[in-house]
Amino acid sequence: MISLKDDFYNRYVVKYDLLRPVVDAFVANGLTKYNLFNSAVIELFEFIHTVHMQSLLMLNKRVKDFFHFIT
Numbered sequence: 001m002i003s004l005k006d007d008f009y010n011r012y013v014v015k016y017d018l019l020r021p022v023v024d025a026f027v028a029n030g031l032t033k034y035n036l037f038n039s040a041v042i043e044l045f046e047f048i049h050t051v052h053m054q055s056l057l058m059l060n061k062r063v064k065d066f067f068h069f070i071t
Helices: 007-015 020-029 036-051 061-070
Strands: none
Touching (some): 020 036
């Protein structure tokens, strides 16, 4: 859904804070573990960062802090 680069979907993700459960699961899984889930989450945030999706960059503070931590 994020790779569609559609602002409607991106605003929906931000409005309902849909990335928070992903970040929470990533943190609960362990920041230093190297597994498929962690790799997928890191790749998702790298994609958001490299494509410069402005609507997704307006995330809440916890997700922003996490985003800056992994990029």
